[in-house]
Structure formats: structure tokens, C-alpha cells
Amino acid sequence: xxxxxxxxxxxxxxxxxxxxxxxxxxxxxxxxxxxxxxxxxxxxxxxxxxxxxxxxxxxxxxxxxxxxxxxxxxxxxxxxxxxxxxxxxxxxxxxxxxxxxxxxxxxxxxxxxxxxxxxxxxxxxxxxxxxxxxxxxxxxxxxxxxxxxxxxxxxxxxxxxxxxxxxxxxxxxxxxxxxxxxxxxxxxxxxxxxxxxxxxxxxxxxxxxxxxxxxxxxxxxxxxxxxxxxxxxxxxxxxxxxxxxxxxxxxxxxxxxxxxxxxxxxxxxxxxxxxxxxxxxxxxxxxxxxxxxxxxxxxxxxxxxxxxxxxxxxxxxxxxxxxxxxxxxxxxxxxxxxxxxxxxxxxxxxxxxxxxxxxxxxxxxxxxxxxxxxxxxxxxxxxxxxxxxxxxxxxx
Amino acid sequence: xxxxxxxxxxxxxxxxxxxxxxxxxxxxxxxxxxxxxxxxxxxxxxxxxxxxxxxxxxxxxxxxxxxxxxxxxxxxxxxxxxxxxxxxxxxxxxxxxxxxxxxxxxxxxxxxxxxxxxxxxxxxxxxxxxxxxxxxxxxxxxxxxxxxxxxxxxxxxxxxxxxxxxxxxxxxxxxxxxxxxxxxxxxxxxxxxxxxxxxxxxxxxxxxxxxxxxxxxxxxxxxxxxxxxxxxxxxxxxxxxxxxxxxxxxxxxxxxxxxxxxxxxxxxxxxxxxxxxxxxxxxxxxxxxxxxxxxxxxxxxxxxxxxxxxxxxxxxxxxxxxxxxxxxxxxxxxxxxxxxxxxxxxxxxxxxxxxxxxxxxxxxxxxxxxxxxxxxxxxxxxxxxxxxxxxxxxxxxxxxxxxxxxxxxxxxxxxxxxxxxxxxxxxxxxxxxxxxxxxxxxxxx
Numbered sequence: 001x002x003x004x005x006x007x008x009x010x011x012x013x014x015x016x017x018x019x020x021x022x023x024x025x026x027x028x029x030x031x032x033x034x035x036x037x038x039x040x041x042x043x044x045x046x047x048x049x050x051x052x053x054x055x056x057x058x059x060x061x062x063x064x065x066x067x068x069x070x071x072x073x074x075x076x077x078x079x080x081x082x083x084x085x086x087x088x089x090x091x092x093x094x095x096x097x098x099x100x101x102x103x104x105x106x107x108x109x110x111x112x113x114x115x116x117x118x119x120x121x122x123x124x125x126x127x128x129x130x131x132x133x134x135x136x137x138x139x140x141x142x143x144x145x146x147x148x149x150x151x152x153x154x155x156x157x158x159x160x161x162x163x164x165x166x167x168x169x170x171x172x173x174x175x176x177x178x179x180x181x182x183x184x185x186x187x188x189x190x191x192x193x194x195x196x197x198x199x200x201x202x203x204x205x206x207x208x209x210x211x212x213x214x215x216x217x218x219x220x221x222x223x224x225x226x227x228x229x230x231x232x233x234x235x236x237x238x239x240x241x242x243x244x245x246x247x248x249x250x251x252x253x254x255x256x257x258x259x260x261x262x263x264x265x266x267x268x269x270x271x272x273x274x275x276x277x278x279x280x281x282x283x284x285x286x287x288x289x290x291x292x293x294x295x296x297x298x299x300x301x302x303x304x305x306x307x308x309x310x311x312x313x314x315x316x317x318x319x320x321x322x323x324x325x326x327x328x329x330x331x332x333x334x335x336x337x338x339x340x341x342x343x344x345x346x347x348x349x350x351x352x353x354x355x356x357x358x359x360x361x362x363x364x365x366x367x368x369x370x371x372x373x374x375x376x377x378x379x380x381x382x383x384x385x386x387x388x389x390x391x392x393x394x395x396x
Numbered sequence: 397x398x399x400x401x402x403x404x405x406x407x408x409x410x411x412x413x414x415x416x417x418x419x420x421x422x423x424x425x426x427x428x429x430x431x432x433x434x435x436x437x438x439x440x441x442x443x444x445x446x447x448x449x450x451x452x453x454x455x456x457x458x459x460x461x462x463x464x465x466x467x468x469x470x471x472x473x474x475x476x477x478x479x480x481x482x483x484x485x486x487x488x489x490x491x492x493x494x495x496x497x498x499x500x501x502x503x504x505x506x507x508x509x510x511x512x513x514x515x516x517x518x519x520x521x522x523x524x525x526x527x528x529x530x531x532x533x534x535x536x537x538x539x540x541x542x543x544x545x546x547x548x549x550x551x552x553x554x555x556x557x558x559x560x561x562x563x564x565x566x567x568x569x570x571x572x573x574x575x576x577x578x579x580x581x582x583x584x585x586x587x588x589x590x591x592x593x594x595x596x597x598x599x600x601x602x603x604x605x606x607x608x609x610x611x612x613x614x615x616x617x618x619x620x621x622x623x624x625x626x627x628x629x630x631x632x633x634x635x636x637x638x639x640x641x642x643x644x645x646x647x648x649x650x651x652x653x654x655x656x657x658x659x660x661x662x663x664x665x666x667x668x669x670x671x672x673x674x675x676x677x678x679x680x681x682x683x684x685x686x687x688x689x690x691x692x693x694x695x696x697x698x699x700x701x702x703x704x705x706x707x708x709x710x711x712x713x714x715x716x717x718x719x720x721x722x723x724x725x726x727x728x729x730x731x732x733x734x735x736x737x738x739x740x741x742x743x744x745x746x747x748x749x750x751x752x753x754x755x756x757x758x759x760x761x762x763x764x765x766x767x768x769x770x771x772x773x774x775x776x777x778x779x780x781x782x783x784x785x786x787x788x789x790x791x792x793x794x795x796x797x798x799x800x801x802x803x804x805x806x807x808x809x810x811x812x813x814x815x816x817x818x819x820x821x822x823x824x825x826x827x828x829x830x831x832x833x834x835x836x837x838x839x840x841x
Contacts, residue, residue, distance in 0.1 A: 010401070012734045013732045015499075016499060017500075075470070078513075096484065098404060100406075100484035100488070101405065101484075102406075104416075107485045111481060118474065166404070176752075317733070319731075319733070321500065332507050339541075346522070346526070356524070356525060359527055376540035387575040387580070390571045
């Protein structure tokens with residue numbers, strides 16, 4: 001692909017802030033997104049196995065929690081997925097838009113497959129709630145849809161990394177193909193990404209076990225069972241993922257790249273933390289670090305592929321846009337920080353309580369709630385004030 | 397500038413690719429509008445239940461909340477990203493313009509989304525697990541977060557119609573692009589519709605409670621009837637105001653079907669006024685099948701047609717009145733350093749100045765004229781018109797059937813000269829117009 005074409009595919013409006021900031025936000029938010037993708041696949045998959053264990057009281061107790069985890073994770077992966085989707089198309093617009101145009105039909109199918117898959121997941125949730133082991137077939141089909149969506153998303157990512165083949169994909173043998181059926185798979189990369197669902201759900205189970213261990217209504221044997229299951233799943237998954245990662249890196253010539261080596265070290269540390277399972281909350285924290293490294297590897301590969309063609313995001317023309325970035329940063333740090341802290345603190349304390357949690361008597365929850373309400377109200381007032389000022393300035 | 401940055405074309409036979417956006421968008425609007433309206437209604441109900449100590453309202457809210465959660469947030473969040481995705485395939489420059497102007501606005505909206513998605517689960521699942529006062533506070537923040545998402549998206553979709561003033565073209569500022577003359581009327585028009593939708597969904601749920609608790613069902617159905625009427629009245633009032641803030645080209649399109657559109661809106665208004673009045677006066681007549689049918693009527697006759705009209709009224713533009721539907725930049729935007737692509741295309745043509753052209757079609761010959769013509773027509777026309785003889789979406793057949801090559805060429809030159817305000821003023825070299833006309837005239841329309 002010629003550089004002149006890639007440059008022409010950049011938006012002439014330029015970008016409203018420095019490209020490195022978008023790149024960093026992309027790496028960060030993709031890591032959060034993939035964490036919930038993997039947790040949803042891992043917990044949904046494990047719940048299907050759990051649904052078949054009708055004689056085990058521990059599995060009977062765990063399975064609904066896994067299904068619920070999968071349900072919440074899908075919602076979170078969708079909302080967290082919006083952010084990397086946004087940031088990638090700001091700086092890598094040639095890759096993003098060419099891929100979507102070439103794979104238009106798959107894009108459409110992806111949306112509706114996700115709707116069907118997720119709605120069926122709710123069906124699975126209610127069927128299992130009605131009686132243990134209920135809705136396994138529906139759950140399996142739903143799981144199949146979710147995996148299919150993952151494969152499609154992988155295909156979009158791979159196509160976006162093939163700029164030299166784009167022309168041939170669009171014009172095979174010189175004949176234009178506008179059908180939108182372009183589909184590409186990189187098997188080892190896909191296998192590696194999917195395999196990560198195992199360590200993620202394993203480490204989640206370790207943390208879950210630690211979390212419920214303080215609750216008197218959870219038996220000690222159940223707590224030990226979930227910790228054991230988590231450790232076993234995490235260990236097997238990490239070894240498998242590590243092997244696939246080495247294969248993938250070897251295949252594309254990145255095996256001894258500093259970021260690959262850092263990722264391998266990260267995985268080895270994660271293996272140690274999971275094996276000993278002294279404090280699973282620390283393991284979860286380290287898992288986030290490894291997710292950031294993997295996100296960094298992906299970005300490094302993309303950057304190198306584009307740089308080889310002379311395309312670098314760092315020379316993207318910048319048209320600084322101060323008011324809206326101030327709005328974003330203030331909302332993200334102040335409202336987002338306080339608001340999400342409020343919700344998560346409440347969720348944590350509700351989870352730790354055996355009866356009704358009285359948040360009005362809890363100083364932290366109560367104050368965070370008041371602050372969130374105050375900040376949101378102030379936000380709405382500022383928004384209208386800002387808007388009216390701009391409008392009057394432009395029309396009067 | 398020697399190349400115009402066109403992307404590969406994605407074309408779905410008989411319909412074009414725009415319908416995919418339209419379908420996903422219509423479902424999204426139903427879900428997202430319901431979710432914001434429902435969040436406000438939810439806050440009102442929880443407030444009432446708390447202040448009046450009405451514990452009997454909580455089971456209703458639980459059901460309402462589950463519906464809100466499953467329908468609005470699941471479908472809404474997927475189709476929300478879905479519009480984005482399908483738009484990138486069908487109208488890449490349109491969505492790119494929005495992204496590059498408003499990325500921080502969208503990122504801010506994302507912060508509210510994150511709060512909403514975690515919040516909606518907390519709102520529903522913690523209803524029996526936290527004290528009522530904390531739950532009330534949570535519903536207030538949730539309603540404000542939902543309102544925040546409306547505030548943030550409205551300026552972007554208003555900009556799609558037009559920036560509202562010339563300030564944006566001079567400064568390139570996102571603030572000037574966002575707060576145009578139609579932004580606030582548009583916001584309150586949609587807010588009214590959201591409130592109405594919350595009431596409509598509320599009737600569906602309350603009417604389903606008749607067997608378990610008939611008195612409560614009656615009370616809530618009546619309330620939802622009043623809520624719907626209030627929402628409908630706000631919608632009507634701001635619709636009239638909104639129409640007055642639209643650009644001339646929008647009114648030119650509207651004028652084509654003005655009588656039919658007004659007639660259908662009057663019929664819908666009357667139909668729903670009767671429905672809401674019945675909900676207030678005869679709540680027992682309400683039931684799930686009727687309520688579901690009425691939601692279907694809103695979806696098909698209200699939203700689908702309304703959004704199609706809004707899309708048509710933007711013509712020939714797709715965003716900010718500087719990008720045509722066929723993905724060509726049609727004017728300078730000095731504040732952003734954007735240059736019109738029309739002069740280059742008039743000089744060199746689509747085949748020479750755009751990248752995704754097979755080598756054998758770069759130069760038109762007698763042998764490849766039809767093939768080149770087909771490609772040119774697809775590039776220039778297929779974003780708005782389906783091209784097959786069996787085409788369904790603004791079919792080209794209806795525009796050129798029975799015309800000879802010279803007649804069609806005359807129309808193409810007329811369009812290029814600006815004879816039709818809703819068509820892009822795309823002037824191409826003689827040989828490209830000739831090839832397009834040749835191919836169109838050869839179609840069995």
C-alpha cells in the first residue's frame with residue numbers, strides 16, 4: 001500500500017489532541033475491554049460444565065454465580081469496548097475504515113449475532129434460575145454466538161493489519177468486490193487470545209473465593225473448592241496461553257522483542273502468584289498489568305506494520321481542541337472517578353453483607369453518593385451554561 | 397492534493413448499504429430513548445415510593461427495572477455500537493468527520509455510559525439489598541447520568557443535519573459545531589419522546605400486573621397514561637420549533653412529501669391520544685398484546701419513518717453540510733484546514749483521483765466503457781440509490797427509466813451544476829459522465 005494513499009485516508013480535519021494520548025488511551029481501554037471479554041467467555045464456558053454436574057452441591061452453588069458473572073461481563077465488555085473503538089479510529093483511520101468497508105456484511109452480522117447471543121444468555125440465566133442445570137442447550141448456543149462474535153472481531157483486527165493486501169482483497173483479479181465478505185484469520189493469534197479466558201476465569205475464581213470467605217453463609221468447604229478450582233484452571237490456562245504466546249511471537253518474529261520478553265516475565269510472575277494463591281487480589285492487580293502488556297504488544301505490532309509503509313501516527317496533523325478535552329478530563333477524573341468509586345464501594349459492601357446493607361449509615365458510601373449527585377448536577381448546569389453562551393455568541 | 401481519500405465501497409444489492417444503518421439506528425433509538433425516559437420515570441417512582449412509604453411500588457419497579465435492563469441497556473448498548481460499526485462500513489467519511497470533530501464529546505459520553513451500565517445493575521439487583529434512602533440516591537444519579545448521555549449525543553446528531561451557524565466553518569471549534577441553533581430544540585424534542593416512551597413501556601408492564609394486583613395496576617396504568625400524554629405534548633411542541641431551525645435544503649426535501657407527512661403525523665397523534673386517554677379512563681382495557689402492538693406502531697410508523705425523513709432531509713449531505721452522502725468533501729472548512737474535493741474531481745475524475753480503482757479502468761476506452769460506467773455510478777450514486785432493476789431503496793430505475801443516454805447525461809450535468817438542491821454538485825469529466833450515462837441507459841429498467 002502506497003504511503004500517499006494511506007495519508008489521503010486520514011481525516012483532513014486532523015486530530016484534536018496529541019496522537020500519543022490517543023494511543024495510550026487505546027492501550028489502556030483495550031486491556032480493560034479484553035479482560036471482560038475473557039471473563040465472560042471463561043465464566044460462561046465454565047458454567048456450562050457446572051450445569052452438567054448435577055450431583056455436586058458445590059457446582060450447584062457456583063454455577064449460577066458464574067452465569068451471573070458472564071452476564072455482567074458481557075454488558076461491561078460492550079461498554080468498555082466503545083472506548084478503544086473510538087480511539088483507534090482517530091489515529092488509525094485508514095486501517096479502521098478500510099477494514100469495515102471490506103467486511104461490511106460481517107460487521108452487520110456481528111451486531112445481530114451479539115444481540116441474539118446476549119439475549120439467549122439471559123434466557124439461559126432464567127432457565128438456570130428456575131432449576132439447576134436448566135437451559136444448558138440455550139446456554140451452549142449463546143456461548144457459541146459469543147465465541148463467533150469474538151472470531152469476527154479477531155478477523156477485523158487481522159484484516160486491519162494487512163494494508164499490503166487490501167487492494168487485492170477489494171479487487172481480486174482486477175474485478176471490484178463490494179460484497180463486504182472479507183474474512184481473515186490468524187490461527188495462532190486467535191488461539192492465544194481465546195486461551196486467555198482460562199487463566200482469567202481461574203484468577204477470578206481465586207478472588208471470588210477470597211471475597212466470599214468472610215461471609216458466614218458460605219461454607220468453608222465451598223470456599224476451598226472454588227479456590228482449588230481457580231488455581232487449577234489458572235495454572236493450566238497460563239501454561240497453555242504462554243505456549244501459544246511463544247508460538248505467535250515466534251511466527252511473526254517478535255520472540256525476543258523487549259515487550260514480548262516483558263510479557264513472558266509478567267506471565268511467569270502471574271503463574272507464581274496463582275500457584276501460591278497467597279493474596280488473590282494482588283494476582284488480579286498483576287493480571288491487569290499483563291493485560292496492559294498484551295495490549296501493548298498488539299499496538300507495537302500494528303505500529304511497526306504501518307511504520308514499515310512510512311505511516312506514523314505521530315505526524316498526524318493536530319488541531320488542538322481545548323474546551324472539549326477539558327470537559328472529557330474533568331468528567332473522566334472527577335465524575336467518573338467519584339461515581340464509579342461510589343458504585344463499586346457500594347457493590348463491595350453489599351457483597352460482603354449477609355442481610356440488607358444500610359448505606360445511609362455508612363460514611364464512605366453516603367459521602368460518595370452525595371458527591372456524585374452534586375457533581376452530576378453541577379455538570380448539567382455547566383453544560384447548559386456553556387451551550388447557551390456559545391449559541392448566543394454565534395447568533396446575536 | 398492529487399488523490400481524493402475515498403475508501404473501498406461496500407454495496408448491498410437492491411437496497412444499498414444505508415438501510416443497514418437505518419435498521420440498526422431505528423432499533424437503537426427505540427431502546428436508547430426508552431432507557432433515558434425510563435431512568436427519569438424510575439427516579440420519579442422511587443422518589444414517590446420513598447416519600448409516601450409505598451412499599452407496594454417496589455415489585456413494579458423491579459419488573460420495570462428488569463425490562464429496562466434487558467431491553468434498553470442490552471439492546472441499546474449493542475445497537476449503539478452497531479450504528480457506529482455499520483456507519484463505518486456504509487458511510488466512512490461521514491462518521492469519520494463526526495469522530496474527528498467530537499472525539500472528546502464521545503469519550504465524555506462513554507464515562508456516563510460506564511456509570512449507567514454499572515448503575516443499572518446496581519439499581520435493579522440491589523433493590524432488596526440496600527436501604528431505601530441509598531437506593532433513592534442511586535436512582536437520582538442514574539437519572540442524571542442518563543440525561544447526561546442525551547446532552548452529549550444531541551449536539552453530534554444535530555451537527556449531522558448542519559452546524560447551525562457559520563462559526564464552525566471559520567473556527568473549526570467543536571463547541572461551535574456542537575451548539576447550533578437546532579441543538580436545544582432537538583434535545584427537548586427527543587426528551588419529550590423519551591418521556592412518552594417511558595410511559596408507553598410503563599403501560600405494557602403495569603397492564604401485565606392486573607391479575608396479581610388489579611388496583612395497583614389501574615393506578616400505575618393511569619399514571620403512565622398521564623406521563624405519556626405529557627411526553628407526547630412536549631414532543632409535538634418542540635417538533636414544530638425544531639423544524640423552524642432546519643436549513644433550506646431540509647425544507648426543500650420536506651416540501652416533496654409535506655402533505656402526506658403532516659397527514660400521517662396527525663393520524664398518529666390522534667391514535668395515541670385516544671390510546672393514552674383510554675389508559676387514564678379505562679385502565680382495565682389495557683393489556684400486553686395491545687401495548688405491544690402500540691410499541692410496534694411507534695417503531696414502524698413513528699421511528700422508522702421519522703429517521704428516514706431526517707436522513708433524507710440532510711441530503712445531499714451526510715454530516716456538517718460539508719460531506720456529501722457519496723463521501724466527497726464539498727466545501728472548505730477553513731478552521732480545520734479542510735479543502736473541497738470537487739475541483740480536483742471535476743478536473744481529473746473519480747477514476748484518476750481516487751485510489752480504489754482497478755488499473756484497467758483508470759482510463760476509459762471503448763472496450764471498458766460499460767464496466768467503468770458501472771463502477772462510476774456505484775461510486776457516485778449507490779450511497780443513496782439502489783441500482784438494480786429490482787432496487788428497493790430510492791431506486792435509480794424510477795429516476796432514469798425510459799431515458800436515452802443523452803437525456804441521462806443532461807441530468808448528470810444538471811446535477812453537477814447544482815440544478816437540484818438535494819443532489820451533490822459533483823461535476824466529472826466528460827468521458828466519465830458519458831460512461832455513466834451509457835451504463836445507466838443500458839440497464840433494463
